[in-house]
Amino acid sequence: MQAGAYLHWPDRPGEWHGGVALEIRGGLYRLRIVRWLVGMVLLLAGCTVGPDYRAPQPAMPDQWHARENGLCEAALSVTRWWELFDDDRLQDLIGRAVEANRDLKIAEARVREARALWRAAGAEGGPTLDAAGSYTRLRRSENVPSSAARDQDLYQAGFDAGWEIDLFGGVRRSVEAAHARVQAAEENRRDVLVTLSAEVATNYLILRGSQRRLAIARENIQIQKKTVELTQGRLAAGLGSRLAVVQAQALLAGTQAKVPAMEASIRQAIHRLGVLAGREPGALFDELLPPATIPPVPPEVPVGLPSDLLRRRPDIRRAERELAAATASIGVATAELFPHFSLSGLLGLQSATAADLLSRSSQFWTVGPALRWPIFDAGRVRAAIQVQTARQEAALAQYEKTVLTALEEVESAMVGVVKGREADTALAQAVETTSLSEDIALELYQKGLVDFLNVLQSEQALYQAQDQLVQHRQDLAITLVALFKALGGGWEADVEAMSQAPPAAGAPDPLKAE
Numbered sequence: 192m193q194a195g196a197y198l199h200w201p202d203r204p205g206e207w208h209g210g211v212a213l214e215i216r217g218g219l220y221r222l223r224i225v226r227w228l229v230g231m232v233l234l235l236a237g238c239t240v241g242p243d244y245r246a247p248q249p250a251m252p253d254q255w256h257a258r259e260n261g262l263c264e265a266a267l268s269v270t271r272w273w274e275l276f277d278d279d280r281l282q283d284l285i286g287r288a289v290e291a292n293r294d295l296k297i298a299e300a301r302v303r304e305a306r307a308l309w310r311a312a313g314a315e316g317g318p319t320l321d322a323a324g325s326y327t328r329l330r331r332s333e334n335v336p337s338s339a340a341r342d343q344d345l346y347q348a349g350f351d352a353g354w355e356i357d358l359f360g361g362v363r364r365s366v367e368a369a370h371a372r373v374q375a376a377e378e379n380r381r382d383v384l385v386t387l388s389a390e391v392a393t394n395y396l397i398l399r400g401s402q403r404r405l406a407i408a409r410e411n412i413q414i415q416k417k418t419v420e421l422t423q424g425r426l427a428a429g430l431g432s433r434l435a436v437v438q439a440q441a442l443l444a445g446t447q448a449k450v451p452a453m454e455a456s457i458r459q460a461i462h463r464l465g466v467l468a469g470r471e472p473g474a475l476f477d478e479l480l481p482p483a484t485i486p487p488v489p490p491e492v493p494v495g496l497p498s499d500l501l502r503r504r505p506d507i508r509r510a511e512r513e514l515a516a517a518t519a520s521i522g523v524a525t526a527e528l529f530p531h532f533s534l535s536g537l538l539g540l541q542s543a544t545a546a547d548l549l550s551r552s553s554q555f556w557t558v559g560p561a562l563r564w565p566i567f568d569a570g571r572v573r574a575a576i577q578v579q580t581a582r583q584e585a586a587l588a589q590y591e592k593t594v595l596t597a598l599e600e601v602e603s604a605m606v607g608v609v610k611g612r613e614a615d616t617a618l619a620q621a622v623e624t625t626s627l628s629e630d631i632a633l634e635l636y637q638k639g640l641v642d643f644l645n646v647l648q649s650e651q652a653l654y655q656a657q658d659q660l661v662q663h664r665q666d667l668a669i670t671l672v673a674l675f676k677a678l679g680g681g682w683e684a685d686v687e688a689m690s691q692a693p694p695a696a697g698a699p700d701p702l703k704a705e
Contacts, residue, residue, distance in 0.1 A: 239360030241522020291469025349539015361526025378509035400665025503679035604674035
């Protein structure tokens with residue numbers, strides 16, 4: 192008994208026949224089941240196993256709790272939030288960081304990797320065609336009777352084709368998961384961009400704040416040196432005491448001791464900004480070392496509504512795409528429960544001599560369907576489905592956690608901005624009051640009306656008030672940066688810039704989908 196596949200070429204245009212042939216003792220019986228097979232394939236081809244993905248709809252509050260004092264629910268517009276600080280140097284640093292930062296380049300490479308894997312997943316559903324050629328020299332054993340020559344050559348060349356039909360959607364689910372991972376990689380790049388711009392701004396504010404604090408410390412050192420000279424002069428004239436001189440010297444030494452830490456903070460911030468801009472740590476030293484003021488906080492910031500976070504925050508968008516990929520992966524694992532159908536064929540030339548290889552008589556071909564259906568695998572497939580289901584549940588929990596964390600970050604940053612504005616007025620008034628107190632105490636001491644301890648206390652209070660005000664304004668600006676980051680601002684500016692200026696020929700575009 193022999194079995195094989197046959198194809199009957201059409202007698203008339205538009206007509207074809209095929210089937211499975213059984214040959215029993217020379218008799219050929221054709222079973223015409225092609226139409227039935229084709230109908231079943233068309234019916235099953237639209238079947239995709241596994242759950243269909245539906246984006247989650249998390250419950251979001253209607254409004255923010257802290258939204259007064261400079262924060263409004265106007266339309267959210269924080270595309271280029273760093274421009275609100277009105278500092279050209281800050282804008283330039285962020286622009287350079289976007290062009291050269293290594294973390295951003297790593298994220299861009301991850302996007303290209305994900306897109307290549309997407310293309311590879313799609314290629315799994317297509318046919319394959321291989322070309323092969325071989326030469327074999329065969330010597331038969333003398334102990335095996337054969338009418339053929341003992342030594343024999345075999346020349347062979349041809350094409351081998353195969354195609355596994357995606358009847359139950361395993362490949363389609365794989366492509367769906369790979370596409371979702373591409374989108375997740377793109378959102379991850381945008382999240383890196385948001386974090387990068389915020390980190391550049393934060394370190395720039397630390398730099399300017401430390402420079403201002405250092406300037407105040409040096410100003411107070413000069414004042415305290417004069418105080419030491421005053422007490423020494425009064426002691427020499429017999430009008431003062433040795434205790435006053437020692438107290439003045441102690442206050443001066445305490446202020447001088449704070450200078451090295453501020454200088455270290457300045458250098459560390461410059462080093463960090465250099466690395467963020469894709470340069471060596473000391474590359475921006477000459478450029479950024481000259482002191483400048485802390486960029487002022489804008490009077491009003493539009494924060495939008497809580498629901499805006501779902502479309503603005505790249506980390507939320509990334510978590511949602513990761514959930515979609517995990518859901519599709521369940522279908523990939525589920526498809527292994529069902530049979531796999533494939534078609535294969537071979538067309539080639541085979542000859543015992545090289546001269547006859549290209550002759551018509553050397554041609555041979557095979558074609559036929561194949562079925563693979565795992566009957567027993569000790570529960571491996573079902574265990575794989577359970578693994579993917581658990582991962583999908585974890586991805587859903589991660590998405591919900593990301594949304595809650597985003598709400599928390601925005602609310603906390605808003606509270607910091609609101610309360611920081613309230614404290615700023617009081618601290619500014621404290622500086623003004625302690626400055627007046629220091630002048631009065633020094634004047635009364637010179638007249639001998641008060642003890643020198645009053646002068647020391649006034650000078651110390653003035654320095655602390657001035658330093659606290661500068662540090663508070665630095666922290667307030669950093670908190671505002673944290674608010675912009677929590678709102679998901681900054682990545683759209685890069686998208687707009689890249690859409691207006693396409694990449695050079697041959698350069699990969701990490702933002703535009705292929």
